[in-house]
Structures are given as structure tokens and as C-alpha cells.
Amino acid sequence: MRVVVLISGRGSNLEALLKDQQNYSISHVISNNFDAPGIKLAKQFGVTNTCIDWSDNSSAEDYLIDVINTSQTDLIVLAGFMRILSKRIVTIFHNKIINIHPSLLPKYRGLNTHQKVIDSGDELHGASVHLVDNQLDHGRILAQTQIAVNNEKNAQTLAEKLISKEHKLLTSVMGLISAKELVWDDQHLKAFGKKITKPLMIK
Numbered sequence: 001m002r003v004v005v006l007i008s009g010r011g012s013n014l015e016a017l018l019k020d021q022q023n024y025s026i027s028h029v030i031s032n033n034f035d036a037p038g039i040k041l042a043k044q045f046g047v048t049n050t051c052i053d054w055s056d057n058s059s060a061e062d063y064l065i066d067v068i069n070t071s072q073t074d075l076i077v078l079a080g081f082m083r084i085l086s087k088r089i090v091t092i093f094h095n096k097i098i099n100i101h102p103s104l105l106p107k108y109r110g111l112n113t114h115q116k117v118i119d120s121g122d123e124l125h126g127a128s129v130h131l132v133d134n135q136l137d138h139g140r141i142l143a144q145t146q147i148a149v150n151n152e153k154n155a156q157t158l159a160e161k162l163i164s165k166e167h168k169l170l171t172s173v174m175g176l177i178s179a180k181e182l183v184w185d186d187q188h189l190k191a192f193g194k195k196i197t198k199p200l201m202i203k
């Protein structure tokens with residue numbers, strides 16, 4: 001399975017994927033940020049990359065479509081990619097784009113999820129991998145992971161506690177997708193050959 005990863009920054013989820021690549025390979029990395037540390041990581045792992053100037057959304061997406069098609073991509077993974085893809089892109093790559101988001105969706109779409117968890121006094125926090133549609137952090141949730149919120153009063157501490165679980169979640173989901181143990185169409189989500197109605201929980 002050939003995978004293109006889209007990033008905007010640090011790239012720790014990308015790094016987890018680059019180190020994993022069990023039944024799948026990262027064929028290309030795309031960034032809207034020319035200075036993204038994740039681009040350096042791609043180079044270190046010998047993976048080709050493209051940085052796209054996103055000042056004009058429409059021409060950026062034209063280029064994105066070309067790059068993805070040239071890479072003969074089976075799956076597109078958004079890993080810290082800070083742009084909302086248009087309806088055109090999600091239609092062209094229908095059911096082929098997944099995103100990792102640091103919250104237990106449908107709670108806390110958008111930014112500052114860790115602070116929102118603290119402000120709400122939640123006892124649980126987590127991350128979700130979901131299919132991408134043209135709304136922010138929206139689309140069928142495939143899998144989630146949870147952590148307990150103990151005495152973390154600081155969003156950064158909570159983010160640091162969650163990030164290793166995010167990496168585990170994303171690599172586990174990629175393993176399941178590449179082994180065809182996690183499959184979906186417009187109507188159904190199936191895990192291990194059975195329809196499921198709730199996201200898979202990854203420990």
C-alpha cells in the first residue's frame with residue numbers, strides 16, 4: 001500500500017509512520033510549510049517530498065492533485081496538516097483520506113483541544129483517526145485511543161502525555177488498513193470482517 005503523508009510542522013506522527021512502514025510504504029511527503037521539520041525527517045528516511053505554496057488555495061490544490069496522482073497513492077494521511085481540503089479534493093480522493101486529531105471526536109474539533117479538555121474538567125482525553133470530508137475534523141471516526149486526565153493543569157503537559165499514544169494509534173490503524181482488517185465504504189465500517197458501529201479502541 002502506497003501512502004502519501006501531508007504535514008505542516010514537527011512531523012512526529014510522520015516519524016512514527018516512517019519508522020513503522022510494515023505493510024505499507026510512505027511514497028511521498030507533502031507540506032504547505034517549506035520550513036516544516038517533518039520535511040527534514042522525510043529526507044533523512046530517503047522519502048521524496050514536495051512543498052506547496054498555499055497562498056492560493058485553488059492552484060495549491062491543483063498541484064496537490066498532480067503530486068498525489070503521480071505518486072500512485074492508495075491512501076492519503078493528514079498528520080498535523082493545517083489546511084482544510086476543499087470539497088473538490090475530498091470528492092476526487094473519496095474515502096481515501098484519513099486524519100489524526102488530538103481529541104475524542106466528536107468532542108473538540110479544531111485547535112487547542114488539550115486546553116479545552118482541561119477547561120471542561122474532562123477525566124478522559126484521547127485521539128481519533130477519521131475519514132476526511134470537507135468539514136474540519138469531521139467524517140467517520142475509524143479508531144480512537146484514550147488517556148486519563150489526572151492532575152495535568154497545563155495543555156502542553158497533556159499534549160506530551162497524549163502524543164506517544166497518537167503515534168501508536170496511527171501506526172496501528174495503518175497496520176490494520178494495509179492488512180485489510182479495517183475497511184470501509186460509504187455505508188459501513190468493518191473491523192476483522194465484522195461491521196462495527198463504534199470506532200475501534202486502540203490501547
Ligand code: GRF
Binds near residue numbers: 100
Ligand atoms: C498532532 O497532535 C496531530 O494529532 C494533530 O497535529 C499534531 C501534529 O503533530 N493533527 P506532529 O506534527 O505529528 O508532531
